[in-house]
Amino acid sequence: MRITQGCFSFLPDLTDEQIAAQVDYCLSRDWAIGLEYTDDPHPRNTYWNMWGNPMFDLRDAKGVMMELEACRKAHPQTYIRINAFDSTRGFETVTMSFIVNRPDEEPTFVMRRTEADGRAIRYTHDVIR
Amino acid sequence: MDADTAPPPATVDLRGEFESSGVKELLDELDRDMIGLRPVKQRIRETAALLLVERARRSLGLSHETPTLHMSFTGNPGTGKTTVALKMAGLLKRLGYVRKGHLVSVTRDDLVGQYIGHTAPKTREVLKRAMGGVLFIDEAYYLYRPDNERDYGQEAIEILLQVMENNRDDLVVILAGYADRMDRFFGSNPGFRSRIAHHIDFPDYTDEELQRIARHMMAEQNYRLSEAADAALADYIRLRRTQPHFANARSIRNAFDRARLRQANRLFDGADGPLDAQTLSLIEESDIRASRVFRGGLDIAPAGQAGEGAQP
Numbered sequence: 001m002r003i004t005q006g007c008f009s010f011l012p013d014l015t016d017e018q019i020a021a022q023v024d025y026c027l028s029r030d031w032a033i034g035l036e037y038t039d040d041p042h043p044r045n046t047y048w049n050m051w052g053n054p055m056f057d058l059r060d061a062k063g064v065m066m067e068l069e070a071c072r073k074a075h076p077q078t079y080i081r082i083n084a085f086d087s088t089r090g091f092e093t094v095t096m097s098f099i100v101n102r103p104d105e106e107p108t109f110v111m112r113r114t115e116a117d118g119r120a121i122r123y124t125h126d127v128i129r
Numbered sequence: 130m131d132a133d134t135a136p137p138p139a140t141v142d143l144r145g146e147f148e149s150s151g152v153k154e155l156l157d158e159l160d161r162d163m164i165g166l167r168p169v170k171q172r173i174r175e176t177a178a179l180l181l182v183e184r185a186r187r188s189l190g191l192s193h194e195t196p197t198l199h200m201s202f203t204g205n206p207g208t209g210k211t212t213v214a215l216k217m218a219g220l221l222k223r224l225g226y227v228r229k230g231h232l233v234s235v236t237r238d239d240l241v242g243q244y245i246g247h248t249a250p251k252t253r254e255v256l257k258r259a260m261g262g263v264l265f266i267d268e269a270y271y272l273y274r275p276d277n278e279r280d281y282g283q284e285a286i287e288i289l290l291q292v293m294e295n296n297r298d299d300l301v302v303i304l305a306g307y308a309d310r311m312d313r314f315f316g317s318n319p320g321f322r323s324r325i326a327h328h329i330d331f332p333d334y335t336d337e338e339l340q341r342i343a344r345h346m347m348a349e350q351n352y353r354l355s356e357a358a359d360a361a362l363a364d365y366i367r368l369r370r371t372q373p374h375f376a377n378a379r380s381i382r383n384a385f386d387r388a389r390l391r392q393a394n395r396l397f398d399g400a401d402g403p404l405d406a407q408t409l410s411l412i413e414e415s416d417i418r419a420s421r422v423f424r425g426g427l428d429i430a431p432a433g434q435a436g437e438g439a440q441p
Contacts, residue, residue, distance in 0.1 A: 059229045060261025062299045067257070 001108040003041045006081060006097040016065065019100050023061035023082065031084040031095060032056045033064050035071055039078050041107065042127050054085060054092070068100060077103040141185040151223045152177055159216050164345060165338035166209060172329045173217070180224045197326040198226055198301045199293055201269075201315075203308040204331025207377030210305045211265065213331075217303065218263040227301055229261035237271040240285040248281040252288045260299050269304035270314035290320045334377050339366045343381050347412070352389070357414035369422050384420065391416040 004010055014022070026033055034054035038045065051071040055063060064082070071080055080101035085092040107129045114122045147153050156174060163170070179196075186192045198221065202210040215232050222230025239255055242248035256264070266272070272289075274280040293302050304311070304321070308330060315322040334342065343362055347354060354362060369380055392412050396404060 055257065057258055058260070059231050059258070060299070062260035062296070063257030066253075066260075 001106055003106055006099055008098050020061040020065055023064045026084040026096060027058055031086050034083045035067055036083060037071060037075050037078045037080045041079050072101055141188060143181060143185060146181060152220060155220055155223060163209060164341045165334050169213060169329055169331055176327055177220060180226060184224055195297050199325045200303045200327040200329060201311060201325050202303060202305040202329050202331060203311045205333055205377060207379035208331035208333060209378060210331055214265045214303050221301060227262055231262035232265055233259040233262060234265040234267060236267050241281050248284040249288060252285045256292050263301045263303060265303045268306045270306050270310040273314055273318060275317060286318060293324050336366050339381050342378050343385060346382060346385055351410050352412055353410050354412050355414060358412050358417050361414045361417040365417055365420060365422055388412050388416045391419055
């Protein structure tokens with residue numbers, strides 16, 4: 001099942017050129033760029049692994065693309081996303097986030113219903129590989 | 130796809146390109162702002178012409194390779210290497226050879242780490258920052274320490290060489306330093322020599338040029354020399370050149386800063402009425418003659434003054 005999280009996730013996968021253009025846009029707004037990867041795309045999993053430190057003083061997208069290349073090489077079958085951080089409020093807030101790498105075979109989700117007290121029903125979603 | 134279908138233009142107007150790309154403006158600015166340095170300006174003009182023609186050839190579909198643009202600037206301290214590198218970044222940006230045209234100025238400390246495994250990430254960090262612009266490595270020969278074969282500088286050199294080769298479209302590296310030590314550096318690192326296309330040598334300034342530089346600096350900050358002070362400055366330059374740690378224009382800037390200090394002191398101690406703009410901007414002979422340079426020079430200076438040759 002195709003995971004849809006962050007910007008552009010209902011579009012076809014971005015090409016490297018398109019990713020670089022998006023990163024250039026982020027840098028033009030003075031946003032810092034961070035790379036994160038994970039093998040657990042559950043929407044409740046907000047803690048992805050950081051790939052290096054966020055990059056605060058880049059001028060050109062090439063720097064990010066080099067890191068992305070390295071991350072893809074090290075973790076080819078994971079989800080990788082690019083986060084852009086905006087610091088205008090005095091702390092770094094994620095202002096844009098998009099997936100730039102997916103495993104060949106994406107996991108799927110199942111919904112489980114659990115009967116609780118009364119006739120209440122609790123729902124959980126599990127990742128199925 | 131479009132490039133295949135659209136036929137390349139049949140002719141190119143070099144003169145028009147020269148003016149419309151802003152290169153002419155930049156070269157004029159270089160001529161105006163930088164005093165002396167005739168051979169350097171000549172070389173930059175030639176480089177600009179080469180790049181312009183190369184760009185024209187590319188637009189006609191005659192060449193596809195990015196020319197090698199890495200350079201080495203050799204010359205004594207204070208001869209304007211950093212300033213020219215800044216102009217060079219602007220030139221390359223205008224000609225479209227680098228995307229952003231910023232200058233990242235580093236020395237050995239920024240590239241080489243303290244312990245095993247520290248160097249590579251550090252060098253990469255700097256390279257990432259310089260992508261799309263110009264990386265200016267000052268005193269590049271410090272990267273290579275022949276006396277210590279386990280020096281981490283070698284690792285930085287290898288990464289640099291690799292990026293200089295593979296990312297020629299993304300960044301331009303300028304190495305700078307003293308002429309003789311750079312020669313030795315290139316001698317022991319042939320990889321660098323072959324990857325650098327343009328060697329530009331910065332000559333020392335003449336006394337007369339330094340004097341003009343001093344006047345230019347002062348005019349920029351709205352200071353003026355009295356006639357006697359102008360003569361004193363000429364003496365100062367002549368004497369200062371023979372003394373150790375002479376750093377061309379940088380020595381002059383430091384001298385100017387100290388003259389300002391003395392002028393401020395003189396005004397502060399002597400003032401008992403209102404001062405006008407004239408007085409506040411006039412540097413007198415005594416402000417310059419008080420310098421240690423007239424009393425045997427820096428040999429009698431405290432040790433802290435010796436660092437004049439370092440970059441600010």
